[in-house]
Amino acid sequence: MSEWVNGGLQDPAYMAQRIAACEREIQKGIIGQREIIRQVMLAMLTGGNVLLEGMPGLGKTRLVSTIGKVFDLSFKRIQFTPDLMPSDVTGTNIIIKNELGSAFSFERGPIFANLILADEINRATPKTQSALLEAMQEHTVTVGNDSHAIAEPFFVLATQNPIENEGTYPLPEAQLDRFMFKILVHFPGREELKGIVALTEGNQEPVIMKQIDSRGLLAARALVNQIPIADAVMDYLLDIVMDTHAGNPYIKEGASPRAAQALIRATRAKAFLEGRFNVSFQDVKEMAFPVLRHRIILSFDAISEGISEDDVIKELLH
């Protein structure tokens, strides 16, 4: 009998249960926002990065810190400002004096953590934003002639404010493409708000328990990557990506091949999280929105007619 049947890290059923338990534990610390939590979980399961777009004060920092506790991961928050330098993110070489003399030593920046919250990423200059590029894609940081690996799992959760455009630097398409999901964080409903207030203003903070460690998360990722996809489902998925290039009058630029990869991984993770070991058409339909919405560039017609990226994706899915 194979190893996974014994309930270890290789056991898909067991791991699916553990991941589901993680999700439930995160929901203890975050009121509402179930869809946001679900999508962040999916990104973590696939090793992707997330761009959260929403108003300040919606619990983004709390979400990331809770995830860190549940998965027992190191967490760093970087507040992006116009004067933030790349070395403030990546770290820099400094001179260290000791008994043997002085020498350069690399002082790690806040990027060296498992979970990074890049708050208001669009407030930093493009130079600083691009410092994140290598880390997000390669999970390494190069300073001078030396490359420094970032410990796995590595996960960047960036936020940006959709209404304040003055003094901001919109993320270039190349950088946007490196985010697996772009998640829109909406203002909570009245009941959710009531719960949030009760939770945060109460005397007792909820106790968040560790459910799985970084080893477990990496094992879950490996399992997710093995989930089979039927040919028909794969064809449907690829057709959607191809359709973003099929002369749609509302699309100026379609999704990149990275979008297809992200969609495949996202659908696998979603199936895994739901206790299935296969990808369904519904998985593809649901994941198309967070995966594609920041990867297609709308045409002037779409903007002038007030058509959003989600409207275009909805049309593609039909």
Place this chain on the structure above:
Amino acid sequence: MGQSEFVKVIQNCRQRLNLADFMKKLVSALSIGAGVGILFQAAAFVMPLYYVGLYTGLALILALLAASVAAYAKRTSMEQTALVMDSFGFDERIVTAYGNLEKEGALVALQRADAMNQLQVHQDKIRIALLPPWKKTGSLMGLFAVLIVLALVPSEMKERARELHSVKEEAKEKTEEIQEVVEALEQLEQEEELTPEQQAMLQEMIESLQASQSEYQQVSSNEMMRAATEKLNYRYENMGSQLASLAQSLQNGATVSSVTAESLQALSNKMQEMSGAQLAKGNAGQSGNNGGNGQGSQNGQSGNNGNNGGNGQNGQNGSSGQNGQNGQNGQPGNNGNGGQNGNNGNNDGNGEPGSGRGTGTADTPHDYVSIPNDIADSGNLTGNAVDHDASEYFHAQNGLSWEGTHMSHEAVIGSYEQNAYEGIAAGKYPSGMEEIIKAYFSNFN
């Protein structure tokens, strides 16, 4: 549920899907077939289509075949079946498991087990309807009802189609019969003992019969059939007598084998018999005339006149003249043409002078010819014969009382013959009539 059972369940669903698809295509194809059948049946109301039932049946059979071929060509694959099964709430578990049946791996095995388990528990959710939607089936039934009603409703055109068909069948039989005679004549023509004149006579007979064949091939109505039959009858009579005299002369001359002479005699007898058979039909028609049947009257009259030929009494019969007056076809005109009596006036009125024949010249002397003052586009005759307009002749008296002159036929036969030959040269008469006209005038020489 084991792997084989899993596949078997998919196969069962596949069979059901294929059957349902066939039923769907069958209903669509039969609807089209029934639509085409309705068009055929509707067309049968405006044009003679004897085989309309056959065409309708063929359209339906073709529809059935098309549905079968299309259903076979586009039969559902196992993957497609699995996808259909997944649409009943299995979230693509079945198609994924089926696509990875041969693969190995922890996740693949787990997925397969999950799919089989789900299928076993929720198999009853899969419901594949065999029959197409009731709207389609209902409209097909409606089309069939319309088709049956159209097929059963009688119409004049359907009667005409049946008549045309029987005429064609009869014409075909006649053509074959003539072909036999033609072949017999051709064999006789090969006899070396025959003189060139005799061979030419036989060749003339063959050509004459071939002209009859051509006429039979063109018949499209009872009237044309009757006309062609009368012409053939006439030809048989003439040929029979000519062959009999030829056989007699050959026997007397003793320059030919007895076999040839006997063949000639036998052929002569056969022609006489065939002519007699036609005559009998004519007599039967005459009986109908006595009974007051209008159609039978015309037929009988033709047969009667053909037989009696020069019966002056018949020719003077005003009743015969009235038949000609009707001008419904060329047949009454034939009677007058041969009768050489008061009916002659009626012939002109019919406007189809070439189609008639008469045997009156054989037995009675030609005394006088009545020459009316006005013929063709004259005042008492409407319609243009050249343009084949409907003609109607007005007269207040019988044929013998016409105004005009009476003179000996010898005085006019020459000019009549010349006119006839000029007409033949100008192509004014049907091809089959040319020989008859020539034969007619040759009797006077």
